[in-house]
Amino acid sequence: MGNSLQEQLLKAGLVSEHRLKETRTDKRKTVKQPGGRAAAADDPARRAAAEAQAEKARKDRELNLRQQEEAQQRARENDIRQLIHAHRVVREGGDLAYNFTDGTTLKRLYVNRDQHARLVDGRLALVRQDTFYELVPTQIALRLRERDASLVLVHNQSTAKPAADDPYAEFQVPDDLMW
Structure with missing residues (x-):
């Protein structure tokens, strides 16, 4: 076997x-x-x-x-x-309210007179950092806009010149106009 x-x-x-x-x-x-x-x-x-x-x-x-x-x-x-x-520009002692919009929400930021004037004429810009708002110089705002445009909330640029046939060209809007 x-x-x-x-x-x-x-x-x-x-x-x-x-x-x-x-x-x-x-x-x-x-x-x-x-x-x-x-x-x-x-x-x-x-x-x-x-x-x-x-x-x-x-x-x-x-x-x-x-x-x-x-x-x-x-x-x-x-x-x-x-x-x-x-x-960022330090905003201590701000007594003047600067109103701006963040999306659809109206916001208010207290700045001093010099900062307000610089914001209005475009030398400063207002940017969002997380849940806070900061003032930065224009050069920094331009760099931020390249990286993420949604962060720059207010950046006034006065490139537009009044047209020759504009009937209101002689009437300038005052810088201290509050809304």
């Missing part, structure tokens, strides 16, 4: 000893090769594992890209905060 089929065929004389050795050698080579019977049996599992690994790599790349974009966004926001904080 312990005889294998190969040994039984050899005893019966149906195969030669040389052919039996070749068959054993071929079988051993087939099992050891990556494309052999052992690999063929695992082929769907290996394919599924390779697909799962490729999917994981794709998700990891997307996650890394998203994290890099978020880090860049935070760095831009910090640069803007530092720029505003480094160049």
